[in-house]
Amino acid sequence: MNNPLKAQKTNRLRAFTLIELLVVISIIVILSGLVIGVAGFVQQKAATTKAKAQFKLVEMALEEYKRDAGVLPSIYDKEGLSIYMMLFGDGVGEDGILSDEEAASPLVDGEPDLIGAGPGRAEVYLAELDPASNSQKMLKLRSSGEPVPVAVVDPWGKPWRFRSGADNNPMNPDFDIWSAGGDAKWDTDDDIKNW
Numbered sequence: 234m235n236n237p238l239k240a241q242k243t244n245r246l247r248a249f250t251l252i253e254l255l256v257v258i259s260i261i262v263i264l265s266g267l268v269i270g271v272a273g274f275v276q277q278k279a280a281t282t283k284a285k286a287q288f289k290l291v292e293m294a295l296e297e298y299k300r301d302a303g304v305l306p307s308i309y310d311k312e313g314l315s316i317y318m319m320l321f322g323d324g325v326g327e328d329g330i331l332s333d334e335e336a337a338s339p340l341v342d343g344e345p346d347l348i349g350a351g352p353g354r355a356e357v358y359l360a361e362l363d364p365a366s367n368s369q370k371m372l373k374l375r376s377s378g379e380p381v382p383v384a385v386v387d388p389w390g391k392p393w394r395f396r397s398g399a400d401n402n403p404m405n406p407d408f409d410i411w412s413a414g415g416d417a418k419w420d421t422d423d424d425i426k427n428w
Contacts, residue, residue: 277415280388284412284425287361287371287387291410292427294320294359301356305408307398313385316395316410317372320359387412387425404428 298319299305308315361369364382372382373390384392389412397408405428414423 280415281423281425283388284414287369287393288410288412288425288427290359290361291316291320291385291393295408295410298358299407305397307400309396309401311392311394312383313393313395314382316385316393317362317382321357321362387414389415389417391417 295305295316305319306315310316357363361371362382362385364372364374367374370388371385373384373386373392375381375383386392391413393410393412395408395410396403403409409426409428411424411426411428413419414421414425416423
C-alpha cells in the first residue's frame with residue numbers, strides 16, 4: 234500500500250529548496266571573498282617586509298662600498314643601475330660609474346669586473362645582485378635574456394632610486410635610497426626611504 238501523501242512528504246525532506254541553495258552559495262561567496270582579501274593583505278605585507286630587507290642589504294653594502302672607496306660618486310639615479318654598478322661591479326671603472334661608452338661595451342656581461350679588491354679579484358659587495366642567479370628578484374633583466382640588468386627593482390617591480398653628492402641635494406649627508414612602495418606613489422605612508 235503506497236500512501237501518496239507519505240511519499241510526497243519524504244521527497245520534500247530529501248530535496249533542497251531554492252532558498253537553501255542561495256544561502257549556501259552566498260556563504261561560499263562571502264568566505265571566498267574573505268580568503269582572497271586576506272591573501273592580498275598577506276602578499277602586500279610580505280612584499281613590504283621583503284622590500285625593507287632588500288633596503289637594509291643595499292644600505293649596508295653602500296656603506297661598505299663608501300668605506301672602501303672613500304666616497305660615493307655624485308649620482309642621481311632613477312633606475313638603481315648605479316647601485317648595481319657599485320655593488321656588483323659590472324663594466325665600471327675605478328670611479329664606480331657606468332658611462333654610456335662602457336654601457337655599450339661588450340664587456341658589460343653580467344659578471345663582476347676585476348677591479349677594486351686587489352690583483353685578479355673583483356669586489357662584490359652584494360651577491361644578491363648577481364644577474365646569473367637573480368634569486369632575490371632584485372634585478373629587472375633585458376627581455377632578450379641577456380644577464381645585463383635594466384634596473385635594480387623592489388618587490389613590486391619598480392626601480393630603487395638613489396642619489397648622493399652635494400649637487401643632487403640628498404636628504405642624508407651620505408646618500409639617499411628609496412622606493413615608492415606598493416602603491417607606486419611618492420610621499421605616501423608605504424614609501425621606503427632612509428630619511
